[in-house]
Amino acid sequence: MSTSICSRALRRSTLSARSFKLSARAFSQSVSRDASWGFIGLGAMGYPMAKNLAAKIPEGDTLTVFDVNTASTEKLQSESSSQNVRIAKGPKEVAQNSDNIISALPEPQHVKSVFNEILSESLPKPPSESSRIFIDCSTIDPITSREVAKLVKEKGDADFVDAPMSGGVVGAAAGTLTFMVGADKSLISRVEPILMLMGKKVWHMGPQGTGLSGKLANNYALAINNIAAAEAFNLGIRWGIQPKALADLLNSATGKSWPSEVNPPVPGVKEGSPSSKDYTGGFGVSLMRKDLRLAMTAAHEAGAKLVLADVARTVYEETEKEHKGKDFSVVYRWLGGKE
Known part of the structure; x- marks a missing residue:
């Protein structure tokens, strides 16, 4: 549009x-x-x-x-x-x-x-x-x-x-x-x-009300995908794969997601991304935690089961404690990812 x-x-x-x-x-x-x-x-x-x-x-x-x-x-x-x-x-x-x-x-x-x-x-x-x-x-x-x-x-x-x-x-x-x-x-x-x-x-x-429902559904998926991308990069890099090579693979295969392609969690993979600027700018981890909480509240109202929500909430709560004010891709740093 x-x-x-x-x-x-x-x-x-x-x-x-x-x-x-x-x-x-x-x-x-x-x-x-x-x-x-x-x-x-x-x-x-x-x-x-x-x-x-x-x-x-x-x-x-x-x-x-x-x-x-x-x-x-x-x-x-x-x-x-x-x-x-x-x-x-x-x-x-x-x-x-x-x-x-x-x-x-x-x-x-x-x-x-x-x-x-x-x-x-x-x-x-x-x-x-x-x-x-x-x-x-x-x-x-x-x-x-x-x-x-x-x-x-x-x-x-x-x-x-x-x-x-x-x-x-x-x-x-x-x-x-x-x-x-x-x-x-x-x-x-x-x-x-x-x-x-x-x-x-x-x-x-x-x-x-449905505009918010759509936004929260989208951001719930984003919250989960961000953790998955951070874990996948951490896993592959610890196996000896170069970060950019792993990014090229993920983004041309079924592991592709917005966090892996547009907002990669590993510094140096994409110039100008928050992770390449010490996780500054972008979408704050506190905002992601807030949106996840709102999505969980809305899901409870709708009777929708979210099996990964509690784990994700813990991840973002702990990440925020250690890296308050940073972009939500800083989950990778919280995981102990190699930078």
Whole structure:
């Protein structure tokens, strides 16, 4: 799924005709002209997402932002060449002044807290659109997301969709994220072009909550594959195989996986990978532990058996204790892999 973003000079004259080419289907979509935008949560992922949004929304539109870290909001405002970024005093102010509100928050409790504050009293009518929509890109559990969606519908008279993303900090900065959306089908024509300003793929997984279910299923597989890749490299290298030779074998045979090919756990196998930079950057081990925990919670709710989950949880808990702040591929170092 890809989109061609017009230059700022032409954006206002060509916006209504912008066509978004979609994998598996194609139809013309556009973001609303003269809309008001909001973004809550300028963390490692949220900041580059908001920066892309500020750069790509139609000329003349405004983006109202909030984060508890005021340095992040001030930095975003100073880096916005179009001067269209405004800083809010809190989440409620963002919602009050926006038609389309994106949030990217760390944990379920943060999402609950933000939306409880936003909905502590009735919201005014949207500034420009006929209705207000909240797009939550946080990776949380589906139960919490459905609770918040219900609250938004009942107290905010607005729509709420879950749209967790994949692609990491690098993808967020490059605007190449993949979003997994849980929403009523009727909302996709509005949600998709918004997300395409920050990414390159949007997958509609089903009703509200299923975007998170898809994300957690994917990250559960990633958690297991990462451990398997680290163990396989450790095993082969201890047998005397050169790391790059083993990587070539795995990635051309049935052992191939994202952790073996894109994010190999052995330093020097792939230039620029976190493992080749002392396991810095990338997807933090604490985030993987969090997502694994959320996947296990969701699996319990669904009655799905996860036979490897407990072992994987122990691996990531122990790895985090020894290598906090490192990329999750540091599991290889925790195993005692040769570097």
